[in-house]
Amino acid sequence: MNDATQNEKNSTSMSKMRKIERKKEIKKMKRDAYLSKIVSISLIVLVCVGFVALFAYSVQRSINRVRPSSDFSARLTEDGLIKDVQVSDHIVLGDYSNIIIPKSEVEYTDKDMEKDIQELLENHGTLETETDALIKDGDQVSIDYVGTVDGKEFEGGNTKNAGTDLVIGSGTYVDDFEEQLIGHGVGDKVTVEVTFPADYKEESLAGKDAVFEVEINGIYNIPELTDAFVKENLSEYAMTADGYKEYLKKSKYEDKLNTWLEDYLMDNTTVSSYPEKYIKHLKSIQKFEDQSYFEYMNQLYTSFGSTPPYASFEQYIGMSEKEYDAGLEKKVQDPAKMALLFQMIYQKEGLKVTLDEFDKYLGDKATEDYDTLIKSYGKGYIMQDLIHEKVLEYLKENSVIE
Incomplete structure (x- = not known):
């Protein structure tokens, strides 16, 4: 149990x-x-x-991301004014009445003219690769070289047979590099010995002795400024050498005067804020222009049978596209400020661009027909440029040069 x-x-x-x-x-x-x-x-x-x-x-x-745009007039009215913007909300304009312009800062001297004419003639020079002429001071030559320091090549010291132009006596190269080429001819190979300055920008080369093995490719034949040369190459400006000098003197003086006035206005104008939509528009236009120039450069090299120097847009600008886009904001601020202040003066003084002035402007500037130019840039963009010119003319009439 x-x-x-x-x-x-x-x-x-x-x-x-x-x-x-x-x-x-x-x-x-x-x-x-x-x-x-x-x-x-x-x-x-x-x-x-x-x-x-x-x-x-x-x-x-x-x-x-900034998207490139070729619509130059997108944020402008047909009258060339910035859309939906009250300029006085964005800038405080300095006093522009009775501006006194120092003559010494805008005059175009005979020395300036000689320099500009020499540069012009050098750009029209022809490279002579078969000549008995010997290099003399003032000649423009084409050379290749390989430079070494302590028997070793250094960065930037080799032209890699690409050829580079040099004006003898210009002081472009260190020490007496240029002078050591005087008396030599096309095809000569010259050993040039120099010493880099103690304060040379590349510290690793500062104060160092260097040896350059130089080969002379050719000597440029530089033309003279004659009536025949002007007629053949500069007929859009003048038909004689004296006529071209007069054109140069007048146009360069106007350029310097305009630049002085623009700088004066920019320095005496304060920006309180930038119109966001207009800034965004300028960034898109700037990116379009930069990309277009990159493509143009590559196409130019290709047309001459050479390898394009840049494999990508980022390589061309030397940074990532993200970094480039971020930097555009600052890059377009000055153009935006310029447009705002010129629009303010234009409106404040009641200035007007006439139809005749518009047609004349197109006639003076255009290398294409009227309709093509309007289609490419839009009437607003062209009018904005005319507003700029109109304001400059007004300021010059009301300023004193002394």
Whole structure:
């Protein structure tokens, strides 16, 4: 009896134990399932957050990215004014009445003219590769060289047979490099020994002795400024040498005067804020122009059978596109300031550009027909340029040069 009872108790105890264990297993399974569910939900949430973050980053990057635009007149009215802008909300203009212009800062001297004419003639020079002439002071030559310091080549010291032009006596190269070429002729190979200045910009070369193995490729034949030369090359400006000098004197003086007035206005104008839409527009135009010039440079090299110097736009600008875009804001601020201040004077003084002035401007500037020019830039962009000229004329009439 006691044994039977004890066995029954034992059986009951084991049954309870199994039930308890089973309950524990079920409870554990439920807990594991719950935890698994939580983990799964957490992973889904994290993935979703990741996608949202990635999407947000992509959107933000897209927003920050400057898109180039060739629509030069997009933010201008047909009258050349900046759209939706009250200029007085953005700038405080300095006093521009009775401006006194120092004559010494705008005059175009005979020395200036001689320099400009010499540069012009050098640009029209022809390279003579078969001549018995010897190099003399003032000659423009084409050379190649390999430079070494302590027997080792240094960066920037090798033309790599690409040829480089040099005017003898210009002081372009260090020490007496140029003078050591005098008396040599085309095809000669000359060993030139120089010493870099102690304060040379490249510290690793400062004060060092260098040896250049130079080969003379040719000597340029520089034309003279004659009536025949002017008629053949400069007929859009004049028909005689004296006539071209007069044109140069007048146009260069006007350029210096205009630049002085622009600098004066910029220095005496304060910007409180820049119109956001106009700044965005200028950034797009600037990027379009920079990219266009990059493509033009590569096409130019290709047309001459040479390898383009830049493999990408980023290589051309010397930075990432992201860095370039970030820098555009500052780059376009001065052009924006200039446009704002000239528009303010134009409106304040009640100036107007006439239809005749518009047509004359196109006639003077255009290398294309009227319709093509309007289509390329838009009337607003051309009018804005005319506003600039109109204001400069007004300021010159109301300024004193002394």
